[in-house]
Amino acid sequence: RKEVEQDPGPFNVPEGATVAFNCTYSNSASQSFFWYRQDCRKEPKLLMSVYSSGNEDGRFTAQLNRASQYISLLIRDSKLSDSATYLCVVNMKNSGYALNFGKGTSLLVTP
C-alpha cells in the first residue's frame, strides 16, 4: 500500500467552480499534514498545514480525519492561477524531519 495516495486527476473545472481533492495515508503514527502545490517543473510550495479541527485560508479549506486516515482540500471559487498539481504531504514518522509526498492531483481551471 502506498504511504500517501491521491487521485491523480486531472480535474478540469471552469473558473468559479468548487473542487475537492482527497488523500489517504497509511501510517497511523503520522502527526503532521500539509498541502503543497507544484506548478509544472517548479518546486513544491507550501499551501497550508492541516490541523485536526480543520482549517481555512481564504478560498482553501483543509480537513483531517485521523480515524479514517484521510485528508481533504477544498478550493472554492477557482481561479485560473489555481491550475497546478496539489501534493498531499504527511510526515513519515513521529518527527518533522522526513516528509512523505503523494504523487499529486492535477488541477486545470479553464476560462
Added chain:
Amino acid sequence: EPEVTQTPSHQVTQMGQEVILRCVPISNHLYFYWYRQILGQKVEFLVSFYNNEISEKSEIFDDQFSVERPDGSNFTLKIRSTKLEDSAMYFCASGPHNTGELFFGEGSRLTVL
C-alpha cells in the same frame, strides 16, 4: 522575500562522475533537507540536516551520497559515481522549525548520461 537558492540549475554529467549540488538555505533557518523528484514521479525525501549533522536519511541516501555544510551559508549534496537512475530534479529545502513547513529552492536538474 528570502528564498532558498540552488546551483547549478541544470547539470549534465557522465555516468561514474562525481557531482556536487549547492544550496544556500534561508539565513535564519536551522533545518535543511534534500529531496529529489524523478520526472513524472513523486517528490522523495533524501536527507535532513540539523546542528551540523544528519538527522534522518532515507533508503535512497546510501553511501553514494553525502551532505555537508562547509560554512555558515552553503549546504551541499555530493553524489559520488553517478548512475543513470540518479537523473532527477534535486530540491534543497529549509525550515525555521522542526515541522513540515518547508521552503524549497527551484531545484537542480541532474542528467546522467
